Amino acid sequence: MSVTKPTPHSYAGVIRLGQTRFSAALSLAAFLATTMGLSVPTLAATGTHGGNTHPSETIKATGVVFEDRDGDGLRDQEEPGLSGVRVSNGETIVTTDDQGRYEIEIDAKDATVFVIKPRDFMTPTDADGLPRFTYSHKPEGSPPTQYAGIAPTGPLPASVDFPLVRRPEPNRFRVVMFGDTQPRDLKEVDFIAHDVVAPLAAAEAQADPEDRAAFGVTLGDVVNDDLDVMPPLNAVVGRLGLPWYNVLGNHDMNYDSPDDSLSDETFERIYGAPYYAFNYGPVHFVVLDDVIWSGIGPDRPRGRYKGGLGERQLTFLRHDLAGVPKETLVVFLMHIPVWEMEDREAFYRLIEDRPHTLSFSAHTHIQEYRLLGPEEGWTSPHPHLHVNHVTVCGSWWTGKTDENGIPHTTMRDGVPNGYSIVHFDGPNYVIDFKPARRPASHQMTIFAPDFVTVADAARTEVLANIFTGLKTTPVQVRIDGGDWIDLTRSSEPDPYYVRLKQAETGPNPPDGRPLPNPAASPHLWKGTLPADLSVGAHTIEVRFVDHFNRTFTDRRIIRVVPNPADADAQTDEQGQNGR
Numbered sequence: 001m002s003v004t005k006p007t008p009h010s011y012a013g014v015i016r017l018g019q020t021r022f023s024a025a026l027s028l029a030a031f032l033a034t035t036m037g038l039s040v041p042t043l044a045a046t047g048t049h050g051g052n053t054h055p056s057e058t059i060k061a062t063g064v065v066f067e068d069r070d071g072d073g074l075r076d077q078e079e080p081g082l083s084g085v086r087v088s089n090g091e092t093i094v095t096t097d098d099q100g101r102y103e104i105e106i107d108a109k110d111a112t113v114f115v116i117k118p119r120d121f122m123t124p125t126d127a128d129g130l131p132r133f134t135y136s137h138k139p140e141g142s143p144p145t146q147y148a149g150i151a152p153t154g155p156l157p158a159s160v161d162f163p164l165v166r167r168p169e170p171n172r173f174r175v176v177m178f179g180d181t182q183p184r185d186l187k188e189v190d191f192i193a194h195d196v197v198a199p200l201a202a203a204e205a206q207a208d209p210e211d212r213a214a215f216g217v218t219l220g221d222v223v224n225d226d227l228d229v230m231p232p233l234n235a236v237v238g239r240l241g242l243p244w245y246n247v248l249g250n251h252d253m254n255y256d257s258p259d260d261s262l263s264d265e266t267f268e269r270i271y272g273a274p275y276y277a278f279n280y281g282p283v284h285f286v287v288l289d290d291v292i293w294s295g296i297g298p299d300r301p302r303g304r305y306k307g308g309l310g311e312r313q314l315t316f317l318r319h320d321l322a323g324v325p326k327e328t329l330v331v332f333l334m335h336i337p338v339w340e341m342e343d344r345e346a347f348y349r350l351i352e353d354r355p356h357t358l359s360f361s362a363h364t365h366i367q368e369y370r371l372l373g374p375e376e377g378w379t380s381p382h383p384h385l386h387v388n389h390v391t392v393c394g395s396w397w398t399g400k401t402d403e404n405g406i407p408h409t410t411m412r413d414g415v416p417n418g419y420s421i422v423h424f425d426g427p428n429y430v431i432d433f434k435p436a437r438r439p440a441s442h443q444m445t446i447f448a449p450d451f452v453t454v455a456d457a458a459r460t461e462v463l464a465n466i467f468t469g470l471k472t473t474p475v476q477v478r479i480d481g482g483d484w485i486d487l488t489r490s491s492e493p494d495p496y497y498v499r500l501k502q503a504e505t506g507p508n509p510p511d512g513r514p515l516p517n518p519a520a521s522p523h524l525w526k527g528t529l530p531a532d533l534s535v536g537a538h539t540i541e542v543r544f545v546d547h548f549n550r551t552f553t554d555r556r557i558i559r560v561v562p563n564p565a566d567a568d569a570q571t572d573e574q575g576q577n578g579r
């Protein structure tokens with residue numbers, strides 16, 4: 001792209017007057033009007049003008065969505081307008097006419113206009129792969145905040161245009177899913193580079209070209225409060241060479257904003273609209289902003305946030321879904337889990353009649369695959385899987401460091417940090433959990449003591465932490481190739497994680513920042529060893545069938561030693577090793 005961008009956030013939108021060969025006369029008139037301060041095409045006063053953060057004056061934005069055949073971001077004479085493309089102001093949605101033109105009412109002082117990418121077309125991306133689909137209209141710029149928001153955009157251009165490049169998209173494709181990357185500083189950006197991005201880039205490079213990921217997503221908490229870390233992180237994630245969509249998290253906000261509406265100004269400058277939608281292949285994706293910021297107040301000196309969408313976003317969602325065929329798979333991408341959204345019931349009412357829906361969140365730093373049910377307020381007969389997704393930063397880069405200085409950062413539920421690859425095929429999908437630093441086959445941990453006495457075996461627990469387990473996941477154990485026996489789901493902390501945490505208060509605490517306290521793991525199963533184990537080494541095998549009907553097996557070896565009374569060499573102390 002050779003175009004100089006007016007402002008970083010508005011890359012997609014503006015045909016700058018005088019640069020286009022299209023409708024030059026019209027542009028000249030508009031240009032004069034603009035420079036003379038007469039730019040506002042219509043000014044409909046629809047309420048009081050209180051000068052607050054929610055001005056009520058609206059103006060009409062118009063523009064063209066066009067096929068950018070030479071990919072220069074500008075509309076050339078032979079480049080046609082694209083009809084039937086949807087453009088939104090974050091609430092209403094309009095559709096381009098047969099000339100590719102649209103018209104939409106926007107707030108005169110603070111508006112975001114974005115194109116909903118249709119199938120088989122792509123918006124421009126910047127050098128780091130960030131899709132440019134938004135035009136921000138803030139004539140006076142964002143209010144001053146610690147981290148810069150949007151610079152004054154000046155009056156609305158006569159034509160706010162969105163270039164799209166034609167590119168066929170298959171029915172089958174893969175998406176890279178990241179939970180909270182959340183680096184607090186550049187050192188943690190480097191952890192992300194070495195622990196996840198470079199190994200993933202290497203794996204992608206080895207994959208068949210048609211099997212490579214189509215794009216990636218970070219599910220919020222892109223950074224950890226210091227919004228200046230966004231650009232260097234984007235540059236690192238950008239080395240994957242993929243279009244990369246970002247979700248707003250509670251650590252990505254302007255905390256000095258008085259309210260929710262102005263809490264995403266820096267995010268919007270860097271990534272564009274905080275909630276939006278796009279199509280890829282046969283799937284419709286909706287990125288939600290489900291963090292509501294309350295600002296600082298007398299009762300909340302550090303501000304406060306809660307999970308929710310709010311009326312305006314729900315209205316957008318209703319309009320958006322009205323334009324998506326019923327049989328289409330719709331994937332919702334959000335930061336705070338759906339069951340923590342205060343208006344989740346209103347959200348459900350909009351999506352529950354659709355046969356194919358799926359959603360992802362992150363935020364908790366615990367992984368949980370959950371089929372929504374009455375407990376979450378979901379009453380639809382259609383299944384809905386919500387994946388509260390593993391994070392890239394694990395437990396915020398805490399714990400003992402490895403030989404390369406990278407913390408193990410195991411999450412509180414015993415799941416290693418990592419990411420997922422989601423395989424889409426029409427309305428169907430399969431999710432692969434990928435642990436960082438470990439083989440892809442590492443889908444569980446099995447906990448049992450190193451050794452037990454013959455007498456203790458029958459009361460010795462075996463626990464299996466199934467990283468992608470649902471409540472109903474069948475998990476079984478067998479010893480030395482014997483019969484499979486069901487394990488029982490148990491809500492308790494992962495014993496390996498408890499050990500790691502306990503080591504911090506022991507005589508030789510490990511290096512690295514302390515881990516967060518253990519949490520009850522939502523995906524732990526347990527049982528006891530058989531009573532008749534003979535002295536010697538035995539193989540414990542655990543298997544489970546995942547949500548996508550795939551069987552995974554792992555194993556652990558345990559030694560059974562003679563009872564202390566039977567053998568002088570053994571002591572009680574050794575026999576009690578383990579938990």
Ligand SMILES: [Zn+2]
Pocket residue numbers: 220221249250251335362363364
């Ligand atoms: Zn969060």
